[in-house]
Amino acid sequence: MMITNIYAITAIAVIGGSLFGFDLSSMSAILPTSQYRCYFNQGPNGPSLNGATHCSGPDPTVQGGITASMSGGSFIGALISGFVTDIFGRKSAIQMGSIIWIIGSILSCASQNIGMLILGRFLNGMCVGICSAQVPVYVGELAPHLRGLVMGAQQWAITWGILIMFFLSYGCSFLTGPVAFRLPWGLQIVPGIILFLGLLFTPESPRWLAKKDRWDECCHIITSVHANNHLDDGFIQMEIQQLKDACELERDKTDNTYLDLFRPHMIWRTHIIVFVQVWCQLTGINAILYYITYIFGMAGLSGSSNLVASSISSVINVVVTIPGLVFLDRIGRRPFLIGGSISLTIWWAVCAGLMGGYGNPAPPGGLNNIREQSWVITGAPAKVVIACSYLIVASFAPTWGPIEWVYPSELFPLRLRGKAAALSTASNWAVNFALSYFVPSAFVNINWKTYVIFAVFCFAMTLHVFFVFPETSGRTLEEVEDVFKGVKLAWKMGDNKLKDDEERTNDHELNRTKCDEALHIEDTSGSA
Known part of the structure; x- marks a missing residue:
């Protein structure tokens, strides 16, 4: 039995995103x-x-390496996913990732030393790299008209993984001995198993099938998912024809390697998809989520009160992501990206000012003998720092969070889409690796100035998005190609989009009329 409801398919596939959150x-x-x-x-x-x-x-430094090992594995996993997905299919690539996740979780759970823990986390990272690159491609190719919702759902799944595992780990913290960390790492196996089994009942990407000239399966899946098996639906006919036209245009093109992403006609969009992921990491969100217990420790919280306060950020992450999923297709990518980066700049700058103006060096060895907590701030300023940390999460969750997975999978033609998503996601994990390794030492060596660095990055990304990033909402994956034809100013894409929408509406009506006429002729000839 094949699941054909796009929301059910998405719910299963984005478990791959929740693994990163776990x-x-x-x-x-x-x-x-x-x-x-x-x-x-x-x-x-x-x-x-x-x-x-x-x-x-x-x-x-070692703790930075332990944390960053997952990002290092994700970098490798994302890169190899481009080859795996083109050869075996989107769904099979994700299933392979889930198997790697199960093995990595077993090693982490059973780790006897730091080396074994790093290996387990590296394997977990390989799975996260594969899934984070290919899950958005998979669901986006199944639902080209709902991309913001279904592809952004990966970010929501990540937030749920963060929330569930945080409370699970918090509960296990009351256990004695190594079981306090072995149990949550062992329970990570469960979503990996669910992901693998669930995908057995979902269809393959119809666009990957079209690329392999498996048109019968492709048409069957498109009609099953979008039109309850009504092949004669006018819009389904048009979608299939668009896909056939796109495949026909690409049939004689042999460029299908990572090198081809850097050719003159592709380099501009390649730089965009790389930077959307690089900037996403430089918002500082993962520094907050990985090390929020350190940050709140500097603000005077410790023990259970620190963990409970930190868990609030996970709840905020889940709840505030919802508006982004609901309105991303209606409002567009650019307004969310620019609004998010402006607000992030403000909150990071406020934290930096308070930490620098009211904070002081901690005692030698750090607070509570935690060296990373080498700075301390107390009183009302400390409460504002905690509030701003929450606001950083709330600013990221509906904006850069979902769009980092949506945008890279929209900009490239079918033949390069898998590798483009892989390269983009690999860029994410390369920067994630650097930040994971850098942040613990930064807290020790430059203290509050760490906040200044992220504030500057957020301001820079605001300018970059405004001048360079085009709007892609409201177009099918095949129609996004039109965005890069000719010279267009990114901040004027809204005007172009309105014109394109009018032209597309007229084309849709014309194509539908043609389909209806063709079907009428077939019915007439059949009756005769």
């Missing part, structure tokens, strides 16, 4: 626990308090 949140919640820090301790132990030993945990 991994990210488990590290965030587990990092400050004494069970984790004592088991992987590399520094001197602090004085006992109420019978509990305060361990320093891994060295900040």
Whole structure:
């Protein structure tokens, strides 16, 4: 039995996105626990308090490596996914990723030392790289008219993974011994199994099937998903014809490698899809989500109060993502990106000003013997820093969060779409790796100036989006090609879009009339 409801298909596929959320949140919640820090301790132990030993945990540089190992694996996974998806299909690539995830989670759960933990997280990262690159392509090719919703749903799945695993890890923090971190890492296996089994009942991407000249399967899936098997529907006929025309245009083109993404007619859009992911990481969102317990520790929170306050950011992430999914196709990509980066600039700048103006160096060794908490701020300014941290999450969640997965899969023709998404996502994970490795040491060495860096990045991305990023909402994947024909100013794309919409509406009516006439002729001849 094949599932044909696009929302059910999306719900299954975006479990691949939730895997990243599971991994990210488990590290965030587990990092400050004494069970984790004592088991992987590399520094001197602090004085006992109420019978509990305060361990320093891994060295900040080593901890950066542990955290970044997932991003390193994601970089590799994203790159290889371009080849895997073109050869085996979108759905099969995601299933392969889920198998890798299960193996990585087993190794993380059973890790006896830092090396084994890094290997497990690296494998988990390979899965996240594959899924984060190909899930948006898969659901976007199944639902070309609802791309903002279904492709952005991956980000919502990530936020749910963060929320679920954070509370699960928080509950496990009350357990004694290594089981406090082994149990949540072991439970990560469950969504990997669900993803693999669920995809057995979903269709392959019709556009990948068209690329392989499997037109019977392609047409069957399009009509099943969009028209309840009514092949004679005028708009379905038009969609299939558009797809055939696009495939015919690309049939004689042999360029289908990563190198072809950098040819003169593709380099401009390649730079856009790379930077949408690079800027997304430089918003600082993953620095907040990975290390929010460190940030709140600097603001005076510790123990359970720190974890509970940190969990609020996960709730905000889930709830505030919803408006982005609902309005992304109506309002467009550019307004969300620009509005999000402006607000992020403000909140990072406020945090930097408060930390620099009212904060002070922490005692030697950091607060509570956590070296990364090497700065301290108290009183009302500390509460504002906590509030601004929440606002950073709330500004990112409906804007850059969903669009980072939607935009890269929209800009390229079918023959290059899988590799373009792979390259874009690999860029995401390359920067994620650098930030994961850099942030713990940054908290120790430059303290509050870390906030200044992210504020500057957010301001720079505002300008880049305004001048360069075109609007793509309201067009099918085949029609997006028109955006890059001729010289168009990105900030005037709205005017062009209105004209294109009018032309497309007229074309749709004409094509529908032609389909109806053709069907009428067939019925007449059949009757005769």
